[in-house]
Amino acid sequence: MSSAINRRVLPGFSLSLGYTLFYLSLLVLLPLAACFLKAASLSLGQFWATVWTERARSAYALTVGASFVAALANVFLGLLIAWVLVRYEFPCKRLFDALVDLPFALPTAVAGLVYSSLYVPSGWLGQFLVPLGIEGAYSRLGIVLVLVFTGLPFVVRTVQPVLDGLDAEVEEAAASLGATRWQIFRRVLLPPLVPALLTGFALALARALGEYGSVIFIAGNMPYRTEIAPVLIVARLEEFAYSEATALAVVLLTGSFLLLGLVNLLERWSKRHGD
Amino acid sequence: MAKAIALSFAILTVMAGTFWLIIAGNRGGDSGALELLNVSYDPTRELWRDLNARFIPHYRQQTGKELTIKQSHGGSSSQARAVIDGLEADVVTLALWSDTDAICKKGLIDSAWQDRLPDHSLPYYSTIVFVVRKGNPRQIKDWPDLVKPGVSIITPNPKTSGNGKLSFLAAWGAVREGGGAEDDARAFVTKLYQQIPVLDTGARGSTVTFAQRDIGDVHLTWENEAHLEVAEGKGELEIVYPSRSIRAEPYVALVDANVRRKGTQQAAEAYLNFLYTDEAQEIIGKHHYRPINPAIQRKFAATLPPIALFPVTVTARGWDDVQPKFFADGALFDQIYTPKGN
Numbered sequence: 230m231s232s233a234i235n236r237r238v239l240p241g242f243s244l245s246l247g248y249t250l251f252y253l254s255l256l257v258l259l260p261l262a263a264c265f266l267k268a269a270s271l272s273l274g275q276f277w278a279t280v281w282t283e284r285a286r287s288a289y290a291l292t293v294g295a296s297f298v299a300a301l302a303n304v305f306l307g308l309l310i311a312w313v314l315v316r317y318e319f320p321c322k323r324l325f326d327a328l329v330d331l332p333f334a335l336p337t338a339v340a341g342l343v344y345s346s347l348y349v350p351s352g353w354l355g356q357f358l359v360p361l362g363i364e365g366a367y368s369r370l371g372i373v374l375v376l377v378f379t380g381l382p383f384v385v386r387t388v389q390p391v392l393d394g395l396d397a398e399v400e401e402a403a404a405s406l407g408a409t410r411w412q413i414f415r416r417v418l419l420p421p422l423v424p425a426l427l428t429g430f431a432l433a434l435a436r437a438l439g440e441y442g443s444v445i446f447i448a449g450n451m452p453y454r455t456e457i458a459p460v461l462i463v464a465r466l467e468e469f470a471y472s473e474a475t476a477l478a479v480v481l482l483t484g485s486f487l488l489l490g491l492v493n494l495l496e497r498w499s500k501r502h503g504d
Numbered sequence: 505m506a507k508a509i510a511l512s513f514a515i516l517t518v519m520a521g522t523f524w525l526i527i528a529g530n531r532g533g534d535s536g537a538l539e540l541l542n543v544s545y546d547p548t549r550e551l552w553r554d555l556n557a558r559f560i561p562h563y564r565q566q567t568g569k570e571l572t573i574k575q576s577h578g579g580s581s582s583q584a585r586a587v588i589d590g591l592e593a594d595v596v597t598l599a600l601w602s603d604t605d606a607i608c609k610k611g612l613i614d615s616a617w618q619d620r621l622p623d624h625s626l627p628y629y630s631t632i633v634f635v636v637r638k639g640n641p642r643q644i645k646d647w648p649d650l651v652k653p654g655v656s657i658i659t660p661n662p663k664t665s666g667n668g669k670l671s672f673l674a675a676w677g678a679v680r681e682g683g684g685a686e687d688d689a690r691a692f693v694t695k696l697y698q699q700i701p702v703l704d705t706g707a708r709g710s711t712v713t714f715a716q717r718d719i720g721d722v723h724l725t726w727e728n729e730a731h732l733e734v735a736e737g738k739g740e741l742e743i744v745y746p747s748r749s750i751r752a753e754p755y756v757a758l759v760d761a762n763v764r765r766k767g768t769q770q771a772a773e774a775y776l777n778f779l780y781t782d783e784a785q786e787i788i789g790k791h792h793y794r795p796i797n798p799a800i801q802r803k804f805a806a807t808l809p810p811i812a813l814f815p816v817t818v819t820a821r822g823w824d825d826v827q828p829k830f831f832a833d834g835a836l837f838d839q840i841y842t843p844k845g846n
Contacts, residue, residue, distance in 0.1 A: 279833075283843055342712065351718040366717075367702050446709065449702040450661060452841035460705065464663035467581040468832060469588075469606050 264482070267475040279465075279473045280480045288458040293484065295369060295457075296437035299376030303433045304426055306377070307384025314385070315392045329385050332378055341446030344375050348447075367449030372457065375443040380433030387429035391422055423499045431492040438485045538771055540573045543593035545580040545666060545754070546707060547729050551791040552597070558787065559778050563771065571771055579706055580666040587612065587759065594763050594772040597756045599666035601816075601823040604755050612761040621756065627779035628793040630752045631813055632667075632674040634744040635714065635723040635730050642721045646746045647678040650722060651695040658702060658720035660710045662831055667707035669831060671724040674750040676830075677818040681748055689819075690836065697840045715741065726752070728792035731807065751813035 268276065279285075314326055332340070348355045348365030358365060365371050395418065403413045441459040448455040458481055465474035544552060556573040563571045576583065576591070580599035587593045588610050596613075598604050607613050618624045636644050642655050650657055660668035675696055679689040702719060704710040707729060714723040715733055722744075725733065734741045756776055763769040778784055785795040789804040801808060820826045830836045 282834075284838070284841075287843065345713075346717060349717045349719060367719075445705050446712075450705060451701075451703055452838075453843045460664070463705065464661070465833070466585065467579075467664050468827065469581075469585065470833070473833070 261482070264475050264478055267472055268479040270472045271476055275473075276476050279476045284452055284456070285458070285461060285477065285480075287453050288456050288461050289480070289484065291369065291372070291456070292438060292458040292481070293488070295372045295376055296434050296440075299373050299380055299437050300430050300434040302373070302377050303380045303384045304430050307381060307429055307433075308388055308422070308426065310381075311385045311388040311392055315389060329382050331382075332380075333382050337375075337379055337440060337443035338446060339443075340378050341375050341443035344371065344378070344443075345447040348374075366447055367455065369455060371447040371449075372444055372455065375447050376437040376440060379440055379443055380436050383432035383436065384426065384429030387425045387432070388422060391425040395421060424496050427492060427496040427499060431489055431496070434492070435485060435489055438481065438488075538569055538571045538768065540571065540594045540768055540772055540775060541576065541592060542573060542595050542597060542775075543576045543583050543587055543591060544597040545583060545599040546577050547726060547732075548597065548754075549575065549577050551728075551788065551793065554787050554791070555779070555784055558783060559775060562778065563774060566774070569771070573775070579664070581606075581664075592762050592766065593759050594766065594768050595756060595758055595776060597754065599752070599754050600669065601753055601755055602827060603666075604757050605823065607759065608757075612759050613757050614760045617757045618755070620758070621776055622780050623796045625755045625757060625776075626753055626796055627756060627776075627784070628754070628788045628795055629813075630727050630754065630793050631749045631811065632670050632724055632752065633727050633730050633749065633811075634746060635725060635733055635741050636721065636744050638740050638742060640742060640744065644722050644744060647675060647682075647692075650675070651692065651699065655699060655722065656720045657696060657700050657722050657724065658704075658710050658714040659700065659724040660707055661703040661705055662837055664705040665707055665710075667710070667724075667726055667729075668703075669826070670726075670750055670752050672830065672837065673816060673819045673826065674724070677750050677814050677816075678746065678748055680818050681812075681814050693836075694840050697837075727794070727808070731792040745809060745811050748812040748814060750819075751815050753816075 271279065310329065314322065314329075345352075345366040347353050348358065348371060349367075350356065350359045352366070355366060363370070365374055399417055400413055403417045408416070439459070441457075441463075444457050445460060448457060448460075450456050450460055458477065462474050462477045462481075465477065542552060542556075552575050556575070560571050560573065563569065576586075576593070578586070580603045584596070584598055584603035584606050587596060587607050596604055596607060604613070604617070608615060608617060614620070621627075634644060636642065642649070642652070644650065644652075644655065649655070659671040662668035662672040672693060675693050676689045679692045680686075684692070702710075702713050704713055707725065710723065711725065711729060711733055713719050715737055723730075723733070730743050734743055756779065758769070758772050758776060763772045779788075780796070782797070782800060785797045785800040786803075789795045789800055789808065792807060794808055795801045795804075816823055816826060820829045828835060
C-alpha cells in the first residue's frame with residue numbers, strides 16, 4: 230500500500246483504471262445517483278415529512294441498533310471461531326471451516342424462516358426458552374439473531390488470515406520473558422488483530438443495515454416495535470410512491486455511509502497506533 | 505504485459521457476452537414462435553398452469569399457430585410496478601383493481617379496458633374467509649367473534665399485501681353492512697389489529713406463521729388459499745365462512761402498449777376471451793376461485809358455498825378512494841398504531 234505510488238512499474242495502468250472506473254460507475258454509482266435524483270424530485274418539506282416521522286425514526290433506530298449489536302456479537306463470536314480454526318487441530322476441521330461460509334450461500338429468507346420456526350413457542354428451542362421469558366421469534370431479539378447469522382462469515386474471514394500469519398515464536402518469546410497468558414493476549418495477539426476485527430465489524434454492520442429477506446420472517450413487523458426501515462420502503466413502493474420510497478432509501482444510505490466512514494477512520498487510527 | 509492484455513480480453517468477452525444475453529433475451533418474440541407473458545399475483549400459479557395447458561391446443565386448432573405462454577408471479581403491487589418499469593407483459597391478471605389501474609394510468613393499458621371483455625373484465629372473483637384450528641376451540645363463527653378477548657388473529661400487513669388490504673376492507677365492510685357507522689367500523693378494526701401479534705409482509709408469510717408456526721387462533725385469508733391451507737393441514741385446520749365478506753375482484757387486462765409492439769394482440773385477446781368459456785370456468789372453480797358464470801359456480805357449491813359478498817364501495821367510494829382513505833401514509837391504518845400503545 231505504502232510503496233505503490235511508484236511510477237508505473239506495471240503496464241496497463243490506464244486500461245485497468247478505466248475498467249475499474251467504468252464498472253464502478255455502471256454497477257454502483259449510476260444506481261445510487263438515480264436513487265438520489267429520484268428522491269430530489271421531492272421538495273425539502275415533503276422529503277422531511279417523509280423521512281422524519283416518528284414511525285420512521287423508530288424504524289431507523291431499530292435497524293441501526295440491531296445491526297450494531299449483531300455486528301458487535303459477531304466480533305466476539307468471529308474472533309473465537311477464527312482462533313479455534315487457526316490454532317487447533319481437530320477432526321472434520323475442514324468441514325467446520327466450510328460451514329462458516331454457509332450464511333453467504335444460503336438465501337437469507339431461509340435463515341429467517343428456519344430461525345422463526347426454532348424459536349416460536351412450539352419450536353424446538355422455543356418450547357424451552359419461551360417459558361423462561363426469552364422470545365427469539367417475532368421480537369427484537371429475533372432480528373439480532375438472524376443478523377448475527379448473516380454477518381458471521383465476515384469477521385471470521387477477515388481475522389483468519391491475519392491470525393494465520395502471526396508467528397507462534399512471538400508468543401513464546403513473550404512467555405519466556407515472563408508475560409502471563411492474559412498479557413500475551415492483550416499486548417501481543419490483540420493489537421495486530423484490531424484492524425481486521427474492525428474491518429469485519431464494518432462489513433457485518435453494512436450487511437445487517439441492508440438486510441431484508443431474513444428479518445421480515447422473524448421480526449413480526451409490528452409498527453414502532455419490530456418494524457425495520459426497509460419494510461417502510463417496501464410499504465411506500467406498494468403505494469407506487471417511488472419518490473418517498475427512495476427518500477427513505479437515501480436516508481438509510483447516507484446513514485450507512487457515514488457509519489462505515491467512521492469505522493474506516495477508526496481502523497486507520499488503530500493501524501497507525503498498532504505500528 | 506501479456507497477462508494484462510489477456511485479462512482485458514477476458515473482461516471484454518464477459519461484457520460482450522452479458523450484453524448479448526441481455527439483447528438476445530429481449531428479442532425472444534422475433535424468432536417466429538408466438539409467445540405470451542401473463543403477469544399475475546402469487547397464489548394463481550397452479551390455476552394459470554392448468555388454464556394455459558388447455559388454451560394452447562385450442563389456439564393451435566383455431567389458428568394453426570404454435571403458442572407458448574410464460575407466467576410471472578409475485579406480490580400483486582410489485583408485479584404492477586415491474587410492468588410499469590418495462591416488464592413486457594401481454595396480459596396482466598392482478599389481485600387488485602388498483603394495481604391494474606396503476607398500469608393504465610401510466611398509459612400502457614387503454615383507459616376503457618374494463619369494458620373490452622365480458623363482465624367488466626372479471627372472469628372470476630374470490631373473497632376473504634377464516635381458517636381456524638381443529639374443532640374451532642375459540643368458537644370463531646363471524647366477524648364480531650374476532651375481537652373477543654384473547655383471540656389472536658393472523659393476516660398480512662395491508663400496506664404491503666393484497667390479502668392484507670382485503671382483510672382490512674372485509675372487516676370494515678362487515679361492520680358497515682351490519683348497520684354500523686364509520687366510527688363503529690373504525691373502533692372494530694382498531695381492536696382487531698391490536699390483536700394481531702405478527703404482521704407478515706405477504707400472504708404466504710402469514711400462512712406459514714399460522715399453519716406451520718402455530719401462532720394465532722384465526723387466519724384471515726383468500727378463499728382459495730384457505731382451501732389449500734386446510735388440505736395441507738392434515739385435519740388440524742378448518743375453514744369458517746363468516747355471514748358476509750368482501751367481493752375480491754382480480755380483473756384481467758390486455759397491456760395494449762406491449763401487444764401492439766410485439767404483434768401479439770390477437771393471441772392475447774383470444775387468451776383472455778377463453779377464460780369465459782365453460783371449460784375455463786370449470787378449471788377456475790376447481791382451483792377454488794369463484795367462476796363468474798353462476799351456473800358453473802353452483803356446480804362447486806360444496807367447496808364454494810353461497811356467501812353474501814359486498815362490493816368495495818361499502819367501504820369507500822371505490823378502489824380509487826381506498827388507498828388515500830385507509831392505506832396511504834398517515835391514513836386510517838397508520839393511525840391504529842401509536843408509539844405509546846406498545
